[in-house]
Amino acid sequence: MAKPKAPMDHRYLDGVALKKKIISDVKAYADGFTSLPRLVSILIGDVPEAAVYVRNQARGAEQAGLPFEQVNWAGDITQEECKARILEMNDDPSVLGVILQRPVPAHINVRTLQSAIHPLKDVEGMNPASIGNIVYSDVALAPCTAAASVALIKETGLDLEGLEVVMIGHSEIVGKPAAMMLMAEGCTVTVCHHMTRSVPMHSRRADVVVVAVGKAHLVGPDMIKPGAAVIDIGINQIEVDGVTKIVGDVDTDAVLDVAGWITPVPGGVGPVTVAILMRNAKVAHERQIAAGWL
Amino acid sequence: MAKPKAPMDHRYLDGVALKKKIISDVKAYADGFTSLPRLVSILIGDVPEAAVYVRNQARGAEQAGLPFEQVNWAGDITQEECKARILEMNDDPSVLGVILQRPVPAHINVRTLQSAIHPLKDVEGMNPASIGNIVYSDVALAPCTAAASVALIKETGLDLEGLEVVMIGHSEIVGKPAAMMLMAEGCTVTVCHHMTRSVPMHSRRADVVVVAVGKAHLVGPDMIKPGAAVIDIGINQIEVDGVTKIVGDVDTDAVLDVAGWITPVPGGVGPVTVAILMRNAKVAHERQIAAGWL
Known part of the structure; x- marks a missing residue:
């Protein structure tokens, strides 16, 4: 109680500083390539609450030197059409990773869509196979x-x-x-x-x-x-x-x-969460190269 | 300390009794079909320590009314050949589930093979996607x-x-x-x-x-x-x-x-572990029907 409160800032774990460190690592990696495939962020329907996340991710991608595309799908799109488009992105070498913004409309099953994203393009790490790999200590x-x-x-x-x-x-x-x-x-x-x-x-x-x-x-x-x-x-x-x-x-x-x-x-x-998304994108890129996709 | 030790059996959780209960549930399900696809147990190389497991599984399958086939692959089989054979089983409607006995020879990557087993035929629940589903509370x-x-x-x-x-x-x-x-x-x-x-x-x-x-x-x-x-x-x-x-x-x-x-x-x-393998086989069968595979 008698402790002075003033110089207490050292107790804060500074997320912004850690973000910069991680992003600059990704940037150094990205700078080694003349061109890179892009991250695709998918928004389904009108989701104003996701806007701030998308903006932060777009800024993070820019800082990391990774191409970022925001796509908006109509709110009445069918589950089948969503899945078909995601499978197309899996096959498209110009797509590095797929980000599925939440929430999605009530008629869309988000887990099935996350499962449809190929593990090598699952930069959010939400596919059950990605989660299962964590259990196997592959993090x-x-x-x-x-x-x-x-x-x-x-x-x-x-x-x-x-x-x-x-x-x-x-x-x-x-x-x-x-x-x-x-x-x-x-x-x-x-x-x-x-x-x-x-x-x-x-x-x-x-x-x-x-x-x-x-x-x-x-x-x-x-x-x-x-x-x-x-x-x-x-x-x-x-x-x-x-x-x-x-x-x-x-x-x-x-x-x-x-x-x-x-x-x-x-x-x-x-901020660190956004930085990790970019680090995942780098890992995805490395793995796609290793798999002979790029 | 003064407690009498004699009638202490009620403290034991009886695995054999629970096994019987689970197996009889599976049997009741299996009896509802005139024919069922089979469980395939794969042994790679000479693995005497796996013999007791295989025997218990074969007996469990018999009690549960599920066809069971034991296959032995040569110890010098390549990883690629193992994978190719598993992928064939994935496509074969006469195979209900694939059991990969461990240990495998040193040159075989067991996790890659487990990942190759389709989640709907993964009766051992070892595919990372199956494990990931547990994290999503789909157990x-x-x-x-x-x-x-x-x-x-x-x-x-x-x-x-x-x-x-x-x-x-x-x-x-x-x-x-x-x-x-x-x-x-x-x-x-x-x-x-x-x-x-x-x-x-x-x-x-x-x-x-x-x-x-x-x-x-x-x-x-x-x-x-x-x-x-x-x-x-x-x-x-x-x-x-x-x-x-x-x-x-x-x-x-x-x-x-x-x-x-x-x-x-x-x-x-x-004993309960063997019974759960049969329960998983039943779930796999239900899911393969639901997916239109059978």
């Missing part, structure tokens, strides 16, 4: 947010072997794949969720707490062991004094007093 | 041993929602998929392994401990919370007074004093 093409949280944990400099990690949230896109990736790194991982009897019992013993639930201020300082690292994957809109604010799942200001490291929201997991 | 075609441990936990009658499960061992075939399956059932799961700082710290707080390491007597009574269920997946050969004995990873006699339920070895997970 090269992992879901971007899960991979971003692992990359940020590595930024602490902590030795991941034997590290006690508690994941709060067991979603298919973040919690479960991130748990598998952390196991592959040697962490001891516990996955908590809404059915867990006592989340604090677990989180208070953890060296690293990863939170991906989507509930503002879910995690307070009483849930964190002093000195632990806290990775906040939540993105929530709240009103503070009539002003809309973006916050994570962690009560960041309060947890900062006990945590050894914490990711800010915004500026933490978000 | 219908899961690795047999992992699914067997879940089925045995259900036999305790415990409510799986919120149950604290500690998995010891993070293998790709058992530990990780079983963890995912248990999460899908609502359990809070911790996965421990050889890098975990203190396995007893975790196992002593667990309602259910699942052990899949392959080390005789690894788990003693000091690691188990009184009343907990213990699922022993290990199969180890040891010498006792000059006699070879099969034991699990748990010191069963000693743990019986504290555990609420325990699987014996042999007679626990083993």
Whole structure:
């Protein structure tokens, strides 16, 4: 309590800095080619909430030197037509990777479409085969947010072997794949969720707490062991004094007093997620070359 | 300590009884068809240690009313030839499912072959796409041993929602998929392994401990919370007074004093694993019909 609050910035895990580092690696790779196939981002129907993601991805691709095309499909397109177009992209050597923006209209089965994207073009790492590869400790093409949280944990400099990690949230896109990736790194991982009897019992013993639930201020300082690292994957809109604010799942200001490291929201997991998408694109390119596709 | 040891059999989770129940369900399904495609079990090279597995599977298939064919490929067969033959089986409507016995010769890449088995014929649930489906909570075609441990936990009658499960061992075939399956059932799961700082710290707080390491007597009574269920997946050969004995990873006699339920070895997970293979074959058959293959 008596600790001075002023020079506390070193506790923040800076997602923007890590993004720059990852993107510049991809850029160095991309600069070695005179031409590259393009990333195709697919938006189905009118999805204003996806606009900010698409913009960030387009900017990330530009910074990484990767061609990026945004395509919009009509909201009343059939599942069959979506699938046919994706299969065409699988066969098209000018397409490096396919990004399927969510949400999709209610009549579209997003998982079937994700399964239709060839694993070598699955830059989002959402195909069940890509997820299965993670279980086999082949983590090269992992879901971007899960991979971003692992990359940020590595930024602490902590030795991941034997590290006690508690994941709060067991979603298919973040919690479960991130748990598998952390196991592959040697962490001891516990996955908590809404059915867990006592989340604090677990989180208070953890060296690293990863939170991906989507509930503002879910995690307070009483849930964190002093000195632990806290990775906040939540993105929530709240009103503070009539002003809309973006916050994570962690009560960041309060947890900062006990945590050894914490990711800010915004500026933490978000930017790194975009960078990982570009890193996945690089991996996809390498694998397509290795497979004789390019 | 003063408890009488005599009528303790009710603490055993009887794998043979559960096997019979599952197999009879499959048999009832199989009896509804005048003819069925066959399971093909592939042995590559001379693998005497696989003989007992193959025999148990053949007997399980017979009990379940499923045709079973054992094929032996020469030990010097090439990877390409193996793959070509598996792809042929994928296209052959008279083949219901493909079982790839392990170990395989050193020059054969088993994962590539598992990936070549079509997910609808992957009765062992080893294709990365099948494993990925588990992460997406689609557990219908899961690795047999992992699914067997879940089925045995259900036999305790415990409510799986919120149950604290500690998995010891993070293998790709058992530990990780079983963890995912248990999460899908609502359990809070911790996965421990050889890098975990203190396995007893975790196992002593667990309602259910699942052990899949392959080390005789690894788990003693000091690691188990009184009343907990213990699922022993290990199969180890040891010498006792000059006699070879099969034991699990748990010191069963000693743990019986504290555990609420325990699987014996042999007679626990083993028989259920064979039964799950037959249940997977039934699911594969249903899915092949649904896909218009049959």
